[in-house]
Amino acid sequence: MDSQQQTRTVVHKLAKQYERIADDLRAKIRAGEHLPGDRIPTEDALKTHYKVSAPTIRHAVGVLEAEGLVQRQHGRGTFVRKPRAKVQRTAERYQWEKDRVKLSDEERRTTGATERDTGRDMSALEFYAAYDSVFANADLAAVFDVSEGTKLLHRVYRTRLKTEDAPLSLIDSYIVHDVAARNPDLLLADNEPWPGGTQHQLYTIGIELDHIREELTARPPTVDEAQQLELSAGTAVIALRKISVATTGDVVEVSDVVLPGDRTVAVYTTQLTRWDD
Amino acid sequence: MDSQQQTRTVVHKLAKQYERIADDLRAKIRAGEHLPGDRIPTEDALKTHYKVSAPTIRHAVGVLEAEGLVQRQHGRGTFVRKPRAKVQRTAERYQWEKDRVKLSDEERRTTGATERDTGRDMSALEFYAAYDSVFANADLAAVFDVSEGTKLLHRVYRTRLKTEDAPLSLIDSYIVHDVAARNPDLLLADNEPWPGGTQHQLYTIGIELDHIREELTARPPTVDEAQQLELSAGTAVIALRKISVATTGDVVEVSDVVLPGDRTVAVYTTQLTRWDD
DNA sequence: GAGTGGTCTAGACCACTGT
DNA sequence: CAGTGGTCTAGACCACTCC
Structure with a gap:
């Protein structure tokens, strides 16, 4: 009675790498592994972790940034965005x-x-x-x-x-x-x-x-x-x-x-x- | 009597290439050189025109896409977006x-x-x-x-x-x-x-x-x-x-x-x- | 199959932040 | 100056569209 609409977060096997990485990071943020205001791992660390090249990591993080989930700050790091006071x-x-x-x-x-x-x-x-x-x-x-x-x-x-x-x-x-x-x-x-x-x-x-x-x-x-x-x-x-x-x-x-x-x-x-x- | 607010579209000299290209394309679209629904030049053509590598062109076009000005369609081309019927x-x-x-x-x-x-x-x-x-x-x-x-x-x-x-x-x-x-x-x-x-x-x-x-x-x-x-x-x-x-x-x-x-x-x-x- | 956009690599070098 | 993100190249290969 509740299935049709929920099954959308399908795991696309063999998905593009940047999508896979973005999905993984998104899930970690949602799960509270990185809290609002926290810095997420550096691109270098992610590169090593996911075993991909730098541009691929950048693309993945770029997706999260476009969603408004994280914010990159030059020279400082990438941070989970806090909801702004309305x-x-x-x-x-x-x-x-x-x-x-x-x-x-x-x-x-x-x-x-x-x-x-x-x-x-x-x-x-x-x-x-x-x-x-x-x-x-x-x-x-x-x-x-x-x-x-x-x-x-x-x-x-x-x-x-x-x-x-x-x-x-x-x-x-x-x-x-x-x-x-x-x-x-x-x-x-x-x-x-x-x-x-x-x-x-x-x-x-x-x-x-x-x-x-x-x-x-x-x-x-x-x-x-x-x-x-x-x-x-x-x-x-x-x-x-x-x-x-x-x-x-x-x-x-x-x-x-x-x-x-x-x-x-x-x-x-x-x-x-x-x-x- | 009308200056303060308008002078914002400053030409950033020595700007990043992708910005320069995005600005140029944006201006051309605004000027009506590419009308809504039109296809803009292919990435290959732009690459030659602006004498940059493919990823740089992609970045530039990506900026316009994020602004909602154009829409890329795999295998077909990149099109100037038409306002949707409200x-x-x-x-x-x-x-x-x-x-x-x-x-x-x-x-x-x-x-x-x-x-x-x-x-x-x-x-x-x-x-x-x-x-x-x-x-x-x-x-x-x-x-x-x-x-x-x-x-x-x-x-x-x-x-x-x-x-x-x-x-x-x-x-x-x-x-x-x-x-x-x-x-x-x-x-x-x-x-x-x-x-x-x-x-x-x-x-x-x-x-x-x-x-x-x-x-x-x-x-x-x-x-x-x-x-x-x-x-x-x-x-x-x-x-x-x-x-x-x-x-x-x-x-x-x-x-x-x-x-x-x-x-x-x-x-x-x-x-x-x-x-x- | 030709045309066009999408993904990815490997690596160089630049620019900003904070100690 | 070390750490971190930003820009860019040159080129390989994939995937979708349309004739």
């Missing part, structure tokens, strides 16, 4: 942010949504923002329902824990330029971090959000993303597109967010209505 | 499923949540289900708030488009065994696919769901997952934990869902309450 990113942040829009400037200034999610206060976080203008490509034009080439305000955000080098996320946010320009303050990166966040920014130009739609996919990082987020081989990213829709039905802001998969948990709660018994 | 998975499925619980058996039999998401009808989908029992590990025990070792009903689901070999998702679902046993029909895989889905199953034992929490991360697939979902190198999966909470506050069902990142978009909509102006 940072939550909840969708409740949006309602929370909306509720704060009507608070006083002072109250808004105290905390932002990222602090709320990470549980850190503002002093532990460092913000970076840069603004420029771009012209809508076909993709963005379709989402905003404007014609291709429409001028958009493009805002780039990086948020970083002061204790770490790599940012927590890479965010590219877009707003139709003419809409944002209704409040000239919104065109200047100098005003970031804006107390109250994007929803308050939109409020200053008379926009109230009705709902936010988020579309998530997973993929390997691009070279740029891997560098910026300091991701090693064997990790993936969550690519999230956030679409903010105003009470008028217009799409007013679109953000492309890239989150490191090994340290982020995106959380969504779907509240269900009661049956009326 | 299947949406919306959280609205849960309210939809709940609304259907009280419909007649006949009405429920017509469609399930997966058909709704994929836009296919039941005849195009093939279901597989297997049940067994497991004892709660620390992780599951914590989520269910029961003691470690508690007996759980473990249900494995695979749903597949009949026109394809690979399933759309891998699902491992858990329910506390004693709870499920209140309706003996729920212990038999033969009753799957159950008209109305899990929420109707729970309804037969007097359980109404209050909300569903979903936690998403991204990571490279395990070897098993890659085989089952037929994922090639350079893809990631969305690992989703779905936690169903009853109106009593109890966690009644937990599912671990693995979705292929290159073909799945998970969609969540956060409805915001209006400001009362």
Whole structure:
């Protein structure tokens, strides 16, 4: 009653050597023979042990690295990867942010949504923002329902824990330029971090959000993303597109967010209505 | 006004050869010199072109494959990867499923949540289900708030488009065994696919769901997952934990869902309450 | 059978880490 | 400077695809 799905870890006899070795090492790690954080035997030792050439060992270890099971460090050794501490990113942040829009400037200034999610206060976080203008490509034009080439305000955000080098996320946010320009303050990166966040920014130009739609996919990082987020081989990213829709039905802001998969948990709660018994 | 973020594709002079070659090929693909679906030059041709040995070319192409940009096919060539058609998975499925619980058996039999998401009808989908029992590990025990070792009903689901070999998702679902046993029909895989889905199953034992929490991360697939979902190198999966909470506050069902990142978009909509102006 | 990618060897030399 | 991983060569042979 349980067989079909389990018998997959078949021992491929006469399998390729690197597979055999990778399987063996993987099993040893799973069995706890090498614990997270531990260094596994050197390539030289493995070479002797398995009686194969150096490139074959490298290939085998490379497979485990691509799986995210181990991490090679030049000059130091190869280590069993520890699960990274996860940072939550909840969708409740949006309602929370909306509720704060009507608070006083002072109250808004105290905390932002990222602090709320990470549980850190503002002093532990460092913000970076840069603004420029771009012209809508076909993709963005379709989402905003404007014609291709429409001028958009493009805002780039990086948020970083002061204790770490790599940012927590890479965010590219877009707003139709003419809409944002209704409040000239919104065109200047100098005003970031804006107390109250994007929803308050939109409020200053008379926009109230009705709902936010988020579309998530997973993929390997691009070279740029891997560098910026300091991701090693064997990790993936969550690519999230956030679409903010105003009470008028217009799409007013679109953000492309890239989150490191090994340290982020995106959380969504779907509240269900009661049956009326 | 746009420089900081763009200047990252620096040409590393004297870079490693495989990096230089990978960069060059990547640029050519980006520039449209090789279109999605096209075959790129053979390794032999590249070897001659770049004047390096075979393993170096293989390494360079391997980098692009890990990025998901190309896909190697033994005996055929190396091809620029086409974006896969995406299947949406919306959280609205849960309210939809709940609304259907009280419909007649006949009405429920017509469609399930997966058909709704994929836009296919039941005849195009093939279901597989297997049940067994497991004892709660620390992780599951914590989520269910029961003691470690508690007996759980473990249900494995695979749903597949009949026109394809690979399933759309891998699902491992858990329910506390004693709870499920209140309706003996729920212990038999033969009753799957159950008209109305899990929420109707729970309804037969007097359980109404209050909300569903979903936690998403991204990571490279395990070897098993890659085989089952037929994922090639350079893809990631969305690992989703779905936690169903009853109106009593109890966690009644937990599912671990693995979705292929290159073909799945998970969609969540956060409805915001209006400001009362 | 020709074309193309996959595995493997044996060994040279380079580059980073830590003592 | 010793230890360890990273890059690269030159070439042999295997395995899959397609004509």
